[in-house]
Amino acid sequence: xxxxxxxxxxxxxxxxxxxxxxxxxxxxxxxxxxxxxxxxxxxxxxxxxxxxxxxxxxxxxxxxxxxxxxxxxxxxxxxxxxxxxxxxxxxxxxxxxxxxxxxxxxxxxxxxxxxxxxxxxxxxxxxxxxxxxxxxxxxxxxxxxxxxxxxxxxxxxxxxxxxxxxxxxxxxxxxxxxxxxxxxxxxxxxxxxxxxxxxxxxxxxxxxxxxxxxxxxxxxxxxxxxxxxxxxxxxxxxxxxxxxxxxxxxxxxxxxxxxxxxxxxxxxxxxxxxxxxxxxxxxxxxxxxxxxxxxxxxxxxxxxxxxxxxxxxxxxxxxxxxxxxxxxxxxxxxxxxxxxxxxxxxxxxxxxxxxxxxxxxxxxxxxxxxxxxxxxxxxxxxxxxxxxxxxxxxxxxxxxxxxxxxxxxxxxxxxxxxxxxxxxxxxxxxxxxxxxxxxxxxxxxxxxxxxxxxxxxxxxxxxxxxxxxxxxxxxxxxxxxxxxxxxxxxxxxxxxxxxxxxxxxxxxxxxxxxxxxxxxxxxxxxxxxxxxxxxxxxxxxxxxxxxxxxxxxxxxxxxxxxxxxxxxxxxxxxxxxxxxxxxxxxxxxxxxxxxxxxxxxxxxxxxxxxxxxxxxxxxxxxxxxxxxxxxxxxxxxxxxxxxxxxxxxxxxxxxxxxxxxxxxxxxxxxxxxxxxxxxxxxxxxxxxxxxxxxxxxxxxxxxxxxxxxxxxxxxxxxxxxxxxxxxxxxxxxxxxxxxxxxxxxxxxxxxxxxxxxxxxxxxxxxxxxxxxxxxxxxxxxxxxxxxxxxxxxxxxxxxxxxxxxxxxxxxxxxxxxxxxxxxxxxxxxxxxxxxxxxxxxxxxxxxxxxxxxxxxxxxxxxxxxxxxxxxxxxxxxxxxxxxxxxxxxxxxxxxxxxxxxxxxxxxxxxxxxxxxxxxxxxxxxxxxxxxxxxxxxxxxxxxxxxxxxxxxxxxxxxxxxxxxxxxxxxxxxxxxxxxxxxxxxxxxxxxxxxxxxx
Numbered sequence: 001x002x003x004x005x006x007x008x009x010x011x012x013x014x015x016x017x018x019x020x021x022x023x024x025x026x027x028x029x030x031x032x033x034x035x036x037x038x039x040x041x042x043x044x045x046x047x048x049x050x051x052x053x054x055x056x057x058x059x060x061x062x063x064x065x066x067x068x069x070x071x072x073x074x075x076x077x078x079x080x081x082x083x084x085x086x087x088x089x090x091x092x093x094x095x096x097x098x099x100x101x102x103x104x105x106x107x108x109x110x111x112x113x114x115x116x117x118x119x120x121x122x123x124x125x126x127x128x129x130x131x132x133x134x135x136x137x138x139x140x141x142x143x144x145x146x147x148x149x150x151x152x153x154x155x156x157x158x159x160x161x162x163x164x165x166x167x168x169x170x171x172x173x174x175x176x177x178x179x180x181x182x183x184x185x186x187x188x189x190x191x192x193x194x195x196x197x198x199x200x201x202x203x204x205x206x207x208x209x210x211x212x213x214x215x216x217x218x219x220x221x222x223x224x225x226x227x228x229x230x231x232x233x234x235x236x237x238x239x240x241x242x243x244x245x246x247x248x249x250x251x252x253x254x255x256x257x258x259x260x261x262x263x264x265x266x267x268x269x270x271x272x273x274x275x276x277x278x279x280x281x282x283x284x285x286x287x288x289x290x291x292x293x294x295x296x297x298x299x300x301x302x303x304x305x306x307x308x309x310x311x312x313x314x315x316x317x318x319x320x321x322x323x324x325x326x327x328x329x330x331x332x333x334x335x336x337x338x339x340x341x342x343x344x345x346x347x348x349x350x351x352x353x354x355x356x357x358x359x360x361x362x363x364x365x366x367x368x369x370x371x372x373x374x375x376x377x378x379x380x381x382x383x384x385x386x387x388x389x390x391x392x393x394x395x396x397x398x399x400x401x402x403x404x405x406x407x408x409x410x411x412x413x414x415x416x417x418x419x420x421x422x423x424x425x426x427x428x429x430x431x432x433x434x435x436x437x438x439x440x441x442x443x444x445x446x447x448x449x450x451x452x453x454x455x456x457x458x459x460x461x462x463x464x465x466x467x468x469x470x471x472x473x474x475x476x477x478x479x480x481x482x483x484x485x486x487x488x489x490x491x492x493x494x495x496x497x498x499x500x501x502x503x504x505x506x507x508x509x510x511x512x513x514x515x516x517x518x519x520x521x522x523x524x525x526x527x528x529x530x531x532x533x534x535x536x537x538x539x540x541x542x543x544x545x546x547x548x549x550x551x552x553x554x555x556x557x558x559x560x561x562x563x564x565x566x567x568x569x570x571x572x573x574x575x576x577x578x579x580x581x582x583x584x585x586x587x588x589x590x591x592x593x594x595x596x597x598x599x600x601x602x603x604x605x606x607x608x609x610x611x612x613x614x615x616x617x618x619x620x621x622x623x624x625x626x627x628x629x630x631x632x633x634x635x636x637x638x639x640x641x642x643x644x645x646x647x648x649x650x651x652x653x654x655x656x657x658x659x660x661x662x663x664x665x666x667x668x669x670x671x672x673x674x675x676x677x678x679x680x681x682x683x684x685x686x687x688x689x690x691x692x693x694x695x696x697x698x699x700x701x702x703x704x705x706x707x708x709x710x711x712x713x714x715x716x717x718x719x720x721x722x723x724x725x726x727x728x729x730x731x732x733x734x735x736x737x738x739x740x741x742x743x744x745x746x747x748x749x750x751x752x753x754x755x756x757x758x759x760x761x762x763x764x765x766x767x768x769x770x771x772x773x774x775x776x777x778x779x780x781x782x783x784x785x786x787x788x789x790x791x792x793x794x795x796x797x798x799x800x801x802x803x804x805x806x807x808x809x810x811x812x813x814x815x816x817x818x819x820x821x822x823x824x825x826x827x828x829x830x831x832x833x834x835x836x837x838x839x840x841x842x843x844x845x846x847x848x849x850x851x852x853x854x855x856x857x858x859x860x861x862x863x864x865x866x867x868x869x870x871x872x873x874x875x876x877x878x879x880x881x882x883x884x885x886x887x888x889x890x891x892x893x894x895x896x897x898x899x900x901x902x903x904x905x906x907x908x909x910x911x912x913x914x915x916x917x918x919x920x921x922x923x924x925x926x927x928x929x930x931x932x933x934x935x936x937x938x939x940x941x942x943x944x945x946x947x948x949x950x951x952x953x954x955x956x957x958x959x960x961x962x963x964x965x966x967x968x969x970x971x972x973x974x975x976x977x978x979x980x981x982x983x984x985x986x987x988x989x990x991x992x993x994x995x996x997x998x
Contacts, residue, residue, distance in 0.1 A: 043070065044071060047641070048074075053201075058071070062088060062089060062204075063085070074199050077136060079133070079136045080113070081203075082198070083132075085203055085204070089207050090119070090211065094119075095111055100129055101128045113132060119148070135198075137195050138193060138195070138197075139195065141206060146174035149213060149214055151174075153177055154176030154179070158172045158173075159176075188563040189561070213239070219242075220238060220242045221243045223246050225269075226246075227250070229254075230252035231253050233491045235253050236253060238258070239257045239258065240258045241256075242256050244261065245263040247269025247270060249270075249271050251272070253275045253276070254275075257279050257280065258279075262286050264285040268287070269288065269291060270291045270292075271292050271293075273295065278299045280301075281302075283305070284306060284311055285307070287311040287313075288309065288312070292312065292314065294319045294321070296317040297319050303325045304324065306329075310329040310354065311330050312331040313333065314335055315335065318339050319338065321341075321344065322344055323344070325347050326353065326355055329354040331355075333360060334360035343362050344364075345362070345365075348367045349368045351372035352372070352373050353371065355377070357383075357384070364384075364387075365386070366388040367388065367390055368390055369390050371391025371392060374393050375396060378396070429522050429525050431447065431528045432447040438510070438532050438535065440510065440534040440572055441510075441511055441569070443509050444507065444532075445506075447503070448497065457501070457503075458502040459502050461499050461501075461502040462500055463498065464496050464498055465496070465498075465522055465524075465525075467523070469492060469493050469494075472516050472518060475511035475512040476573075479570060480511055481508070481512075482508075482509045483509075484507065511572075513536040513570075513573075515532075516531070536572040537570065539566055539633040539634060540568050540633070540634070541638070543567050543571065544563070546562060546563035547560065548561060548562040548614065549643070552645055553646055553665050554615075554645050554646065555617055556663060562611050563611070564629075566580075566631065567607075575607045577604055578604065580631045582601070582604060582627055583600060583630075584600050584601075584602075584627050586624070586625060587639065592619065596617075598612075598613035598614040604629075616645045619645055619647050622643075624640055624642055626638070626640075647666070647672060649681055651679070653673060654677060658676070659676055659679070660681040662682040664686050668700065670702050671703070678711060678714065680720070681716065684719075684720045686720060697725060697726055699734070701735055702734065702736060703736045703738055709741060710738075711741050712741055715777070716746075719749050720749070721750050722751075723750075723751040724752050725752070725754065725755065726752075732758065732761040732766050733753060733763055733765040736765070738767065738768050741771075742773045743775075744773070744776050745775075745777070746764075746777050746778075747777075748779035748781065749779075752782050753785070754785075755784065758785055759787040759794070760785075760789075760794035761789050761794045762792050762822070763783055765796075767793075768796035769797050770798060770826075772798035773798060773799045777800075779804075780805070780806040781808050782808060782809040783812070788822040788849075789816070789817045789839070790819070790822040790823075790848070791811045792820050793820070793822070794822045795824075795825075796823070796826050797825040797826045798826045800824075801828075801829050802829075804832045806834045807835040810836045811836070811837045812839065813840075814840050814841070815842050815843075815849075816849040816876075817843045819834075819835035819837045819845045821846070824854070827853050827855075828846070829853075830856050830994070830996050831857045832858045835859070836863035836866075837866070837867075839876075843865060843870070843871045843902070844865065848876045854874070855884055855885065857994075858888075858997075859886075860886075863890075870903045870931075872900060874886070874915070875902070876903075877903050878901045878903070878906060879905045879909075881910075882900070882901065882910050885900075886900070886991075886992065887899060888917050888991065891918070891920070892920045892921075893920075895922075896932045897926040898931035899943060900930060901930045901931070903931060903932040904932070904933035904934070906933075909930075910930060910935065910936045914942075914953075915928060916943065916991055917943060919943055925947075926945050927945060927949050929949055938966055938967065938968075940952075940953050940965065960991060962985050968983050
């Protein structure tokens with residue numbers, strides 16, 4: 001067999017073998033023979049729903065396990081891993097030169113992404129990223145498979161899921177298409193869960209089924225003489241065309257969605273169809289006088305168009321051909337004993353045609369006006385019920401039809417010599433079984449009757465005969481049933497029956513409550529079939545059709561909620577059962593105390609009980625859920641698989657393996673260990689679910705004055721969004737009180753902290769004590785409190801570097817209010833604020849009240865810094881050195897108002913800095929640079945009022961000229977290199993900026 005689109009496995013190519021091996025090791029693990037040895041309990045997929053496919057993939061080398069012998073079927077798969085799997089399965093080898101901003105040439109997945117782009121199933125995101133290490137969602141995989149298979153979009157089918165409102169518009173058509181093709185479906189609770197990450201097990205099953213569909217959609221060419229194509233049992237669906245170009249070809253057990261083409265290269269050879277359904281057109285361009293035989297097959301349209309010679313088409317058994325178009329001479333023959341509809345409607349079109357109808361009864365035959373000088377022969381009781389002769393067609397009857405002439409000129413005759421008739425032997429059989437109801441596991445009697453070819457009962461058919469049974473299916477528990485005392489198994493079973501006078505009977509018991517077409521073959525006689533659908537037996541037990549998640553976070557509702565099915569002794573679901581309930585509890589554990597949250601009772605509807613809000617409290621492995629029911633027939637409890645309950649997503653809290661944070665609950669659980677190391681492993685949206693808190697004030701800060709946070713928190717470049725606090729208590733923020741330790745690499749987006757009557761509030765922390773370093777931390781949002789209020793930190797005695805705050809509304813308090821920090825007694829460098837700041841006393845764009853150093857920092861904003869007294873664009877009230885910094889923001893107050901500093905108490909307070917914002921004071925002590933105090937060195941200001949503190953720059957052009965700023969180190973001027981530069985300036989275009997500035 002050859003397919004018109006050749007499927008080439010990736011590993012067949014010599015190019016890139018080493019790279020592929022390394023990539024696959026990284027993606028799905030490589031292991032030695034020893035590591036494959038199964039444990040006493042078997043591999044981790046031994047009881048998994050996807051076991052069969054996983055085993056197939058492992059055996060075929062499509063996937064490997066991990067070094068410990070596991071497969072981790074329920075572990076989410078990343079986009080890069082998905083692309084490796086997909087490229088291997090579909091044989092995508094050609095790469096693309098397209099690039100994404102988050103993919104470097106040396107990345108192990110770079111070539112795989114190139115192949116995915118070239119294959120057309122990956123396009124990337126709008127920001128020119130492909131996010132290879134992001135876990136792939138179900139709706140993303142649906143879109144990718146949809147592109148590969150080139151399916152028609154079916155958005156309406158996505159509406160069949162109860163959570164269809166969660167399905168994105170861009171994936172709706174793809175999800176509907178894959179649903180129609182039965183490649184993807186919903187969970188037992190009716191949800192599709194489009195945003196849920198795809199697991200490794202789901203990935204291999206989906207890709208396995210998609211590969212089968214993809215192969216079935218390809219055209220198939222059969223060009224080897226004597227080939228048999230099609231399964232021995234069951235049915236295979238072919239989505240494309242089947243082209244036969246070889247003689248003596250057999251097609252069996254097929255559904256051909258495209259066309260079946262018998263090519264002219266078949267010549268005078270034979271082609272047999274056995275149980276084949278052609279949904280397209282069957283085209284005959286080849287075949288001879290004894291060639292095309294259709295047994296138990298159906299054809300929508302048969303087209304006969306052979307260049308020369310006559311083709312013979314024989315309908316056998318239950319064959320039905322709806323329409324036949326004849327463009328060349330042919331014989332249409334019904335075999336003896338044919339039970340199907342045969343040739344129903346026939347059209348002849350063309351000149352010099354000869355059509356023989358042998359034993360066939362045709363509902364209607366139409367000869368078009370193109371039919372010239374043509375003949376129709378009715379042979380051996382061949383019959384046309386309705387003849388529409390619009391052309392020149394002569395009808396001649398032959399054989400035992402009394403030589404009738406129907407609708408044209410001509411005559412026919414038949415002759416032959418006589419001989420002694422052959423004895424009539426057993427020719428076929430009939431089955432009888434017609435119980436009113438069939439129940440799984442109960443015996444029904446099957447009656448056999450064997451007939452001669454003349455239709456009489458063969459009373460001489462006696463003794464033990466072999467009967468082969470097939471067509472049955474296995475019940476969910478794997479059993480099948482029995483026939484005549486013989487256990488049914490495999491594809492078929494042979495039993496022995498004793499016949500007497502052509503009759504016999506045997507008991508049949510089927511365990512599967514599903515439609516089954518049973519085929520019974522009596523050796524030497526024939527085959528008969530019947531269809532039956534047993535009903536489920538009596539209630540027997542509970543089973544889990546959806547196991548609860550086996551890895552959960554404490555106090556978080558399971559992703560996979562348990563769904564219970566009531567079944568009979570064979571595992572058949574009792575879908576008509578609508579009474580009773582199922583209860584769940586945690587089975588006692590010897591090592592860990594667990595408890596359940598949520599609704600622990602579920603009603604049985606349609607034989608199923610679904611839980612929807614269960615969560616576990618406790619930490620450890622071995623939490624087992626125990627299910628019972630009030631249905632009296634069920635006495636044995638049902639147990640779930642062991643569940644691991646984690647406080648965090650991974651790690652042990654050490655510096656080498658920090659606790660991993662991936663959810664709001666993980667983040668909140670940091671309060672349980674205030675000295676550990678933590679790493680954020682995903683973006684977190686806090687407003688999504690804070691149901692684990694019973695606190696109307698929202699987020700509960702990590703660390704207090706009595707139990708401060710003293711660990712290491714690495715945000716890992718991730719974002720925590722929608723922090724919400726509304727509570728009148730001191731030390732409010734993501735962290736409450738931090739003493740020692742470090743916080744780094746985190747962005748807080750859209751934070752809101754409302755603590756109107758309390759002190760020490762900031763988006764990141766209320767209070768940072770001595771010994772703490774805050775680096776590369778940013779935040780945006782609104783912070784409101786009483787005193788010591790900062791956009792990022794309320795009060796700090798530690799080090800703050802490369803951090804910033806942007807207000808979406810305002811930073812507001814009474815006194816000691818700063819856009820970044822309310823009160824600082826530590827060091828702040830390379831940081832900035834873009835804010836609206838409002839307060840009463842000691843209010844600054846960066847720091848309200850400064851007792852530490854501030855260097856290389858700035859405030860630049862279209863907003864304002866506004867208050868009563870000691871109001872500054874950078875600092876409200878300063879006691880330490882401020883160096884190499886600037887402020888460009890409007891400043892408003894009553895008294896002691898400065899463009900950079902409101903009041904400066906330090907002898908060497910302001911060094912090499914400038915201010916450019918508008919300064920407004922309603923009373924006294926206002927200055928473009930400093931409102932009150934002295935100690936200004938080599939610093940400048942542009943706006944009025946002029947109070948003699950600092951150097952006034954008279955023109956905007958001068959502000960944009962590096963020569964204005966004496967001894968300042970500008971990059972590119974006065975031989976200042978990148979290593980020594982502090983400032984940079986776009987001469988004549990902009991004011992000076994700090995060189996570290998992003």
